[in-house]
């Protein structure tokens with residue numbers, strides 16, 4: 001009888017930035033526990049970096065600038081990709097799969113761009129592609145969606161999934177900090193992407209929303225399918241107006257299954273959007289401050305579930321990477337691979353124009369007879385029902401604050417355009433969608 005194999009499992013680490021350096025540290029610090037949990041030692045075989053001189057604290061013999069040679073090396077069993085971006089990450093992943101190596105990644109941009117093809121390549125080679133860290137960092141979210149809820153029907157997922165923008169909005173609301181100052185702090189703390197416009201303009205959250213929707217609705221959804229608005233247009237006035245109606249401003253990722261569609265959408269559809277929204281301060285998501293993330297999931301049988309924790313930063317993200325590393329290492333030793341996402345439902349993605357939303361609008365008007373009626377007529381013309389109207393001030397400097405009921409987003413935005421052109425309206429000072437109001 002041959003002796004059981006005790007050779008260490010060897011990992012190629014691609015990238016040694018914020019996340020990669022934390023992964024490297026945790027693999028070292030937790031070596032004994034990892035050995036016990038996996039059943040074999042887990043060792044780093046090599047680290048691909050762009051500039052070795054920038055990594056003086058890393059064992060120099062492990063560094064290489066040739067990532068492609070590293071992933072295909074015969075002594076490498078598993079690959080951890082934390083360089084980010086589309087290329088060369090995609091090519092490196094495909095090379096790893098072709099060479100029979102499972103990949104753990106934190107790369108939401110790539111997964112949201114090309115997830116189905118990457119999963120197909122992994123499946124064709126009988127290896128794993130895991131990426132828990134890619135959405136909401138440390139929070140166990142993708143595995144619960146993919147596995148724990150595999151017997152349920154998910155209806156809605158609403159979350160704060162970008163730590164940088166949540167940090168910025170929290171600082172703006174709590175301390176009155178300016179946008180640039182708050183962004184610089186988020187970058188220093190390691191939350192922001194290499195290019196922070198990915199955070200600020202909502203691309204990062206949109207990629208995460210695409211991944212969440214794909215898993216939740218068993219439907220391929222790519223980042224290009226996601227309606228996206230970032231926070232760069234959120235002003236101090238919006239934040240103040242939100243406070244006046246008992247709300248706070250958050251960048252939300254919202255993934256919904258719209259059952260039985262409507263005349264233009266006869267079957268079920270999915271609506272996936274990322275935009276800033278006012279939510280009541282009593283809403284549990286309103287209390288999510290700083291770089292924390294939180295995600296609500298509503299499923300038919302399970303009801304409401306909430307996932308909360310650190311969505312960004314080196315160590316929290318590395319925790320999720322290591323969790324996946326243990327899972328793929330165990331699969332490898334068992335000669336098995338995990339089930340990737342299924343896309344069997346193939347639901348159509350509903351455009352934002354047809355998606356029901358609610359708006360909060362603040363208008364500067366002159367307080368003269370007939371102005372309120374003229375404004376209300378414009379809402380009625382677009383078949384948008386008004387939930388509440390409040391007038392502050394009077395004379396030449398009155399403000400109307402209107403919250404609508406839900407209506408197709410196109411009708412709401414057409415109403416706002418018409419209001420902007422109305423002589424009775426001196427200015428539209430704040431427009432934001434509203435979520436979670438009864």
Ligand SMILES: NC(=O)C1=CN([C@@H]2O[C@H](COP(=O)(O)OP(=O)(O)OC[C@H]3O[C@@H](n4cnc5c(N)ncnc54)[C@H](O)[C@@H]3O)[C@@H](O)[C@H]2O)C=CC1
Pocket residue numbers: 014015016017018019020048049050051067082083084085088106107108109133134135137190191192193194311312313314317
């Ligand atoms: N920082 C965070 O809080 C989180 C990051 N992520 C994701 O983790 C990944 C890594 O992010 P960070 O560590 O923050 O980025 P980073 O910019 O700090 O690190 C990336 C590293 O990869 C290196 N790199 C780039 N191209 C390379 C190449 N061709 N060969 C070798 N090295 C290369 C860069 O020089 C850099 O050191 C990204 O996909 C990001 O979206 C996911 C969750 C949270």
Ligand SMILES: N[C@@H](CC=O)C(=O)O
Pocket residue numbers: 134136137161162163164165191192193199204311312313
């Ligand atoms: N830049 C991202 C990092 C995690 O994905 C964020 O700010 O949430």
Ligand code: NA
Pocket residue numbers: 132133134135136137138139140141142320
């Ligand atoms: Na996660």
